[in-house]
Amino acid sequence: MSKQQQINVGKISGVFGIKGWVKVFSFTDCKENILNYSPWLLKKSSETKSVNVIDGKLQGKVVVAQLDGITDRDQAASFMGWDIFITPDQLPKVxxxxxxxxxxxxxxxxTNMGVQLGVVESLMETGANDVVIVKGERERVIPFLQGQTIITIDLDAGRMIVDWDPDF
Known part of the structure; x- marks a missing residue:
């Protein structure tokens, strides 16, 4: 299943300095990894804009970025609240x-017994291990333990087989 949907990797949360840099709230693991992806597709309401990242760094606990064509604080402020998206082909291969x-x-x-549980709605880190949130006739939270609760994942077939009691 080759998905070409865009992936939300962060949001522009503020301005940094007077030369048009923006503060970024990053959803990436190692928040500064968001700087590795360029261009960004910025979206707010029905507006979209593609921008190249020309510089960036971790500034204390905040990621800051310089975007091509944004040269002053007022321009940077106009992008506050915009979501940052990338395409799957920008991600490194796994x-x-x-x-x-x-x-x-x-x-x-x-399940490995053929019982349909629903679809993966989201995943969540719990500290101990990641969990898969499955929505079907009801919501289930299944630990993401490959080789234990997660038996197989077939992206091409669009299916995940789990060792899970459907009554649980």
Whole structure:
């Protein structure tokens, strides 16, 4: 299942300095990794704009970025609240048996006994291990433990097989 939907990786949360830099709230693991992706597709309401990232850094606990064509504080302020998206082909390739969460959203989930549980709605970090949120006739939270609760993931078929009691 080759998904070309865009992936929301962050949001422009403020301005930094007077030369047009923006503060970024990053959803990436290692928040400064958001700077590795360029161009960004910025979206707010029905507006979209593609911008190239020309510089950036971690400034204390905040990621700041310089975007091509934005040269002063007023221009930067006009992008506050815009969401930052990238395309899946901008992501590095993953190793076998590794997945981006965005690839798992929407997969049909069934037990190893063939019982349909629903679809992957989201994933969540809990501290101990990640969990898969499955929505069907009801919501289920299944630990993301490959080889244990997660038996197989077939992105091409759009399916995840789990070892899970459907009554649980």
């Amino acid at each position: 190793a076998k048996d590794e997945y981006y969460w965005s690839d798992l959203i929407g997969l049909a989930v069934e």
